[in-house]
Amino acid sequence: xxxxxxxxxxxxxxxKYYYDCGMLQMTEIRLPTxxxxxxxxxxxxxxxxGKNYTVLGGxxxxxxxxxxxLDIFQLNDKLNRLSEKxxxxxMRTARPDISLPxxxxxxxxxxNTPGTKLVDKAVS
Numbered sequence: 001x002x003x004x005x006x007x008x009x010x011x012x013x014x015x016k017y018y019y020d021c022g023m024l025q026m027t028e029i030r031l032p033t034x035x036x037x038x039x040x041x042x043x044x045x046x047x048x049x050g051k052n053y054t055v056l057g058g059x060x061x062x063x064x065x066x067x068x069x070l071d072i073f074q075l076n077d078k079l080n081r082l083s084e085k086x087x088x089x090x091m092r093t094a095r096p097d098i099s100l101p102x103x104x105x106x107x108x109x110x111x112n113t114p115g116t117k118l119v120d121k122a123v124s
Contacts (some may be wrong), residue, residue: 011058032079062094
């Protein structure tokens, strides 16, 4: 099964300019995906360089925060680098007090540093 068939993240993205003017023009983006598909989805809500968007929210199969000013292209690139084992690690180690990009970065940094393990700390 391809990773695109099992998205890790569904983002609800809107055109920043229109949103600030009180209009909602939104699209749903499932990650990871290929860059061409990502660009096509963003074209649904905007013109130009593809940077005039804001993330209204999203869904993941794990708890985390999703920042509004998220670099979707960078996140997509990182999610595409996750193996099946990395995905499982992300599911186990993500927490509500950690942003989505940081949770992914933690898994990728652990992957690149042999012998280290991610440790969950109790949140008071």
